Amino acid sequence: MSFQPVKFYQTGTFTVGNRLLPPEERSVQSQEKRYNSINSGHRACQGCGEALGARYAIDAAMEATNGRLICANATGCLEVFSTPYPETSWQLPWIHSLFGNTAAVATGIAAAIKVKKLKGERRNIRVVAQGGDGGTTDIGFGCLSGMFERNDDVLYICYDNGGYMNTGIQRSSATPPAARTATTMAVGPEPGNVFGQGKFVPAIAMAHEIPYVATATVADLRDLEAKVRRAMEFQGARYIHILVPCPLGWGTASNETIRIARLAKETGMFPVFEAEYGEVKSVVAIRHPLPVEEYLKPQKRYAHLFGKTPQVEVIAKLQALADRNIKKYGLLDGGAR
Amino acid sequence: MLKQMEGSRAVAEAIALCRPEVICAYPISPQTHIVEALGEFVKDGSLAPCEFINVESEFAAMSVAIGSSAAGARTYTATASQGLLFMAEAVYNASGLGLPIVMTVANRSIGAPINIWNDHSDALSQRDSGWLQIFAETNQEALDLHIQAFRLAEELSLPIMVCMDGFILTHAYERVDMPTQEQVDAYLPKYEPRQVLDPAEPVSIGAMVGPEAFMEVRYLAHAKQMDALRLIPEYAAEFKKVFGRDSGGLVHSYRTEEADTIVVAMGSVLGTIKDVVDEMREAGHRIGVLGITLFRPFPIVQVREALRRAKRVVVLEKSMAVGLGGILATNVGMALAAKPIDVYTVVAGLGGRPITMRSLHALFRRAEKNDLDPVTFLDLNHSLIAKQMERERAKRRSGPAAEAMLRDVGVVAAKLA
Numbered sequence: 001m002s003f004q005p006v007k008f009y010q011t012g013t014f015t016v017g018n019r020l021l022p023p024e025e026r027s028v029q030s031q032e033k034r035y036n037s038i039n040s041g042h043r044a045c046q047g048c049g050e051a052l053g054a055r056y057a058i059d060a061a062m063e064a065t066n067g068r069l070i071c072a073n074a075t076g077c078l079e080v081f082s083t084p085y086p087e088t089s090w091q092l093p094w095i096h097s098l099f100g101n102t103a104a105v106a107t108g109i110a111a112a113i114k115v116k117k118l119k120g121e122r123r124n125i126r127v128v129a130q131g132g133d134g135g136t137t138d139i140g141f142g143c144l145s146g147m148f149e150r151n152d153d154v155l156y157i158c159y160d161n162g163g164y165m166n167t168g169i170q171r172s173s174a175t176p177p178a179a180r181t182a183t184t185m186a187v188g189p190e191p192g193n194v195f196g197q198g199k200f201v202p203a204i205a206m207a208h209e210i211p212y213v214a215t216a217t218v219a220d221l222r223d224l225e226a227k228v229r230r231a232m233e234f235q236g237a238r239y240i241h242i243l244v245p246c247p248l249g250w251g252t253a254s255n256e257t258i259r260i261a262r263l264a265k266e267t268g269m270f271p272v273f274e275a276e277y278g279e280v281k282s283v284v285a286i287r288h289p290l291p292v293e294e295y296l297k298p299q300k301r302y303a304h305l306f307g308k309t310p311q312v313e314v315i316a317k318l319q320a321l322a323d324r325n326i327k328k329y330g331l332l333d334g335g336a337r
Numbered sequence: 338m339l340k341q342m343e344g345s346r347a348v349a350e351a352i353a354l355c356r357p358e359v360i361c362a363y364p365i366s367p368q369t370h371i372v373e374a375l376g377e378f379v380k381d382g383s384l385a386p387c388e389f390i391n392v393e394s395e396f397a398a399m400s401v402a403i404g405s406s407a408a409g410a411r412t413y414t415a416t417a418s419q420g421l422l423f424m425a426e427a428v429y430n431a432s433g434l435g436l437p438i439v440m441t442v443a444n445r446s447i448g449a450p451i452n453i454w455n456d457h458s459d460a461l462s463q464r465d466s467g468w469l470q471i472f473a474e475t476n477q478e479a480l481d482l483h484i485q486a487f488r489l490a491e492e493l494s495l496p497i498m499v500c501m502d503g504f505i506l507t508h509a510y511e512r513v514d515m516p517t518q519e520q521v522d523a524y525l526p527k528y529e530p531r532q533v534l535d536p537a538e539p540v541s542i543g544a545m546v547g548p549e550a551f552m553e554v555r556y557l558a559h560a561k562q563m564d565a566l567r568l569i570p571e572y573a574a575e576f577k578k579v580f581g582r583d584s585g586g587l588v589h590s591y592r593t594e595e596a597d598t599i600v601v602a603m604g605s606v607l608g609t610i611k612d613v614v615d616e617m618r619e620a621g622h623r624i625g626v627l628g629i630t631l632f633r634p635f636p637i638v639q640v641r642e643a644l645r646r647a648k649r650v651v652v653l654e655k656s657m658a659v660g661l662g663g664i665l666a667t668n669v670g671m672a673l674a675a676k677p678i679d680v681y682t683v684v685a686g687l688g689g690r691p692i693t694m695r696s697l698h699a700l701f702r703r704a705e706k707n708d709l710d711p712v713t714f715l716d717l718n719h720s721l722i723a724k725q726m727e728r729e730r731a732k733r734r735s736g737p738a739a740e741a742m743l744r745d746v747g748v749v750a751a752k753l754a
Binding site: 067068069070072073079080083084085086088090091092093094095096097098100101104105106107108109110111112113114115116118119122125142143145146149150 | 358359361385386387388390391392393394396397399400401402403404405406407408409410412426427430434534535536538539540541542543544545546547549550
């Protein structure tokens with residue numbers, strides 16, 4: 001791959017100009033010959049975090065496997081916006097079966113490849129499965145846990161936008177407390193999603209003691225690429241959980257997706273870390289600690305917290321959840337414990 | 338090679354001879370012995386290379402099968418009863434995607450009330466799933482049909498359920514003629530998938546299809562199934578050439594020459610019915626049998642032809658369409674539409690209720706006198722039902738029905754009729 005040895009610029013505080021980096025560290029997306037696994041022209045909303053996350057994640061996986069990759073995709077936004085018949089955005093072999101079975105479909109593909117390899121009929125091919133939080137943490141959870149437990153050679157990527165956006169923004173088990181959805185409306189004495197419910201699947205994935213678990217956001221796409229690359233170095237079950245803001249469901253401006261994702265991480269609402277065999281190995285530290293209001297305020301799904309009488313108690317409870325993450329994962333000191 | 342063996346083991350050995358590449362297994366009675374044996378063959382290396390995957394549910398079993406079949410591997414699984422219902426969404430998906438998976442259904446009832454014994458409720462609940470459905474009468478036929486099933490499925494790019502009666506066949510020890518590897522290799526060509534997930538030639542499978550093409554895609558599934566009506570007799574004839582015996586096909590008539598009454602049925606109960614027909618023929622009754630081997634696609638022309646000269650048809654089925662009568666009978670009725678023939682529906686053997694020769698003798702004699710209701714439940718204990726009905730009339734909170742009726746029966750073990 002050709003590259004420019006010239007280097008001279010640096011932008012902002014979070015971005016390193018790509019050309020300052022040695023070639024092996026450069027972004028997959030910056031390369032002229034990037035795979036474009038999910039091609040332009042698909043029908044995602046403007047500012048869709050999932051489309052962005054998928055592009056970076058799948059291209060990184062393609063690069064790590066020299067293009068020898070098969071993708072299984074759960075029902076959901078990503079599937080719908082990328083493949084309305086007779087068009088498809090996918091430039092790699094891709095299958096959509098059902099909403100709740102993607103991890104199992106990927107297991108089947110991996111099994112077939114293994115046998116075909118033994119027979120000398122095919123060279124090595126890796127398998128990635130992907131779905132939204134509904135398809136992963138709810139309806140697909142049984143198949144996901146089964147794939148983890150058997151340590152099947154599959155990388156599963158969950159694009160977490162905290163709800164069923166494809167069906168019109170309903171609550172999932174990944175919807176954060178207090179968030180308004182179509183099934184947790186901002187009405188009544190306790191508006192929005194209830195506290196004390198939901199699950200954080202990366203922690204459950206770690207409990208399976210699979211080789212690799214990581215979280216990422218679309219605010220730090222280099223980190224995401226690096227984690228996908230790292231994941232592909234392992235054999236067995238791997239899981240990457242990516243926070244992907246949804247402008248439609250969260251009520252955010254479409255040009256705010258990356259900033260919102262960054263605020264989720266900087267406030268401690270979403271911990272970014274990686275783990276191997278059930279143990280946290282590294283944490284991306286918060287650079288500029290911020291109160292959770294900074295993250296909540298720009299999102300209409302939390303608008304009921306900031307009305308004429310701000311719901312200070314509810315905001316305090318959300319701050320407590322963020323503080324808990326910060327403490328648990330050591331987010332202020334980068335995991336030094 | 339002649340062997341005395343359990344039906345499940347025979348099927349497992351036949352499957353192994355078909356060189357499956359991926360097998361997924363989830364235990365459910367009465368199918369379990371089949372995948373146990375296959376697991377053993379993979380573990381001891383006699384079936385290799387093959388991936389045997391212990392999955393966490395039937396839904397996962399069918400989903401793993403979908404993935405492996407789409408990646409080009411010959412794929413097999415087995416299930417029954419609740420398991421088939423639990424995987425139903427994936428069952429429809431496999432056929433919709435056109436993936437030639439072969440699955441044994443060891444036929445068993447569906448709860449509630451929970452019951453592990455044989456009837457055809459499970460397979461027939463999936464009659465519109467787009468899978469081909471073949472019913473075996475004997476263990477030999479079960480074994481043979483699996484070999485034909487891979488060939489047929491892969492030629493058509495459609496999945497097939499090979500249905501065999503739970504326990505009655507799966508757990509019965511019978512003599513079977515086990516083919517050699519050379520015979521199966523000669524009969525069953527290598528799987529050449531019509532569609533495959535391959536980085537060298539990337540395709541998208543399972544895209545969203547709107548109203549502009551959905552009906553056409555679905556029609557194609559129907560057209561392909563109908564094509565099976567042409568292929569199955571061809572493959573059965575070829576099977577006879579290689580293996581030297583008749584097996585499979587669409588329908589099988591038995592002593593229907595000049596029969597006024599023809600009994601239609603599927604599966605192992607055909608053996609009992611044939612014995613009764615033999616005895617009745619000896620006593621001068623003009624009665625015969627039509628065995629349905631292929632249920633989906635339904636061989637409507639062949640059924641019509643086989644029943645053409647009958648005065649009456651008795652459809653004896655181990656299933657029921659609640660609120661209507663029979664499932665098989667409804668299908669047979671369609672074949673006989675516009676024919677002046679009486680079709681009697683007989684629901685029999687649900688949940689493993691024995692279908693005895695004595696009951697069949699009485700039933701068929703009543704049919705000959707046109708003395709049957711349109712829908713008959715064979716050997717129904719009417720007093721038991723009356724008692725429960727009375728209980729429900731007398732008291733609003735009459736409690737769970739099945740448990741009360743069991744108390745009335747007085748014993749837990751199934752009573753022979």
